[in-house]
Amino acid sequence: MKILFFGRGVISTQYAWAFEQAGHTVEFYVRKGRKETFGSRIELEMWDARKGKKLIKESWNVKLHEEILPNYDLIIMSVNTEQLPEAAQFLSTAAGNTPVLIFNNIWQDLKSSIAPLSLNNVVFGFPGAGGGIADNTLRGGFLKMIFLEKPRAGTEPMNNKVKELFESAHFKISWVKDMQNWLWNHFAMNAAMEAEVIKRGSFPALLNHRASFANVGLHMREMIPVLKARGAKHDAISLLLTKIPPGLLGILFNKVIFAKGSLARLFVEYNNSKAGFAVLEVVREAKKAGIPLPRLTTAFENTEYAKEI
Structure with a gap:
């Protein structure tokens, strides 16, 4: 081919x-x-x-x-x-x-x-x-x-x-x-992750802070009303990030999903892309629907994206 x-x-x-x-x-x-x-x-x-x-x-x-x-x-x-x-x-x-x-x-x-x-x-x-x-x-x-x-x-x-x-x-x-639903949930997960990357300065830096992974779960919980407004249904990603207690989620990400030596960790360590667009898209959508997203909006403070909200 x-x-x-x-x-x-x-x-x-x-x-x-x-x-x-x-x-x-x-x-x-x-x-x-x-x-x-x-x-x-x-x-x-x-x-x-x-x-x-x-x-x-x-x-x-x-x-x-x-x-x-x-x-x-x-x-x-x-x-x-x-x-x-x-x-x-x-x-x-x-x-x-x-x-x-x-x-x-x-x-x-x-x-x-x-x-x-x-x-x-x-x-x-x-x-x-x-x-x-x-x-x-x-x-x-x-x-x-x-x-x-x-x-x-x-x-x-x-x-x-x-x-x-x-x-x-x-x-x-x-x-x-249902690819549409799958992508909506996956995009929201990316936004939850990128909000912490903005705070820490880079994707690799995220790996050094267990609390950031707990925050990813809290960000995802905040976005659930936005997903519902779109007609999205919970999938495995959303359930993982919203049902597991934040502290336990931080341990799970740090010790299992992104454990040292894992490919998932290597993917993040070498990721030098710019974070923020996924957060911006979700915040824009929430604003149109009148849904407050204080955690994600705060992530934009003192960044170039602040003026775009």
Whole structure:
């Protein structure tokens, strides 16, 4: 299969490498000027957890394009949430009839989030990977599991294509019946986490404060009325963060989920992305609905986002 990844970010690069290892052709679309900036190689220091836990260290040749040609079997897009509308607008004309996998976190309803792309040409999924890129070196890793929405009416051929691609590279698919609800809950969890990242200064710094994980649960509890206003139902993520006592949740995150040496911890340690947009989106939504979010709003004090609320 010939696959085009939209952007050469940390998620795109890791899955592209895995697909190339499985015999597929992978290429990247990058904005004008980025091809020269990025160069034709990227250094990889990432953990592959599809079969055990294996450290991949290599200098990998990548093929970058500054335009999209109509000869791909699939386009995979995984971008920062705030970049999604612009990227969808671009692909609506540049992608033609090529099916698109949106491998992304999304807060808006799915149809409007990708407009003017057609839902009939899109499959939604979510990666099981993390990390960051600095000085042209990718540090992070990926798990065996990825999340993929169950086929909607008319999307069966696209879903099957995506399913076969990931399974050919030895990934396991967790099928999501209601992708909209799943993403709403997951986005809220990200907002709860980012509120603490803003306070601590970075994602790695978060790991040094057990109290921050207890606060993540309290932030999530505060957001439940916003989720309900959207028509969202509790899923496993929400139940974990809102039903477990905050003190116990802090221990669970610190000692189990983000235990030293775990891949989940490594994903956060190497995450050098800017936090705050997820919090901003949720706070904006709450303000429209007249729902107070004092904990999340306080997180924005003395930040550049304060003026946007």
